[in-house]
Amino acid sequence: DSGVTQTPKHLITATGQRVTLRCSPRSGDLSVYWYQQSLDQGLQFLIQYYNGEERAKGNILERFSAQQFPDLHSELNLSSLELGDSALYFCASSASGRVDEQFFGPGTRLTVL
């Protein structure tokens, strides 16, 4: 158990819908990272937050957005969902904003029908 929690574990929805994925980092960790894992794209970095502020952006679509709240939990919002958005979404956390060991949550499996 990494100490990072993600909810829900599974999510099934339809095209065009909007969903919110939630992540709670390890106690004391200030950085949260979001990744997408799909068969065709592999494991791709989406976005990082550090202590409430966006720190780095990767291959995140404009339909996707994220935020980190004062209690340091983070949410990833996916809207206007397409079939190709079906993937595993991982959250990871680390103690600082520097390159450091990242601790991964168990993931949320999103299926878009």
Next chain:
Amino acid sequence: AQSVTQLGSHVSVSEGALVLLRCNYSSSVPPYLFWYVQYPNQGLQLLLKYTTGATLVKGINGFEAEFKKSETSFHLTKPSAHMSDAAEYFCAVSDSGTYKYIFGTGTRLKVLA
């Protein structure tokens, strides 16, 4: 730009045999290198990391990796495979100037009885 290449998307070894998973990286600055393991339906777990210092890095579960700058490689080895090592392994690169990992496409290790 940084990149990671993992040679061999699938590797099979016999139980007790040497495990060798290959990772080559590209980076214009001194890299930080990581190996993560992903068991079925789970998140990623750090096996080992190289940041600076000793180029031979020992990790958990008997794995080790050697950073070879001249070969831009960071191959993962284990002297004797165990059935419980069957999983997917990811190599990742980062550096002190960024905050994100670039992951390789992964190598699925199968251990034969």
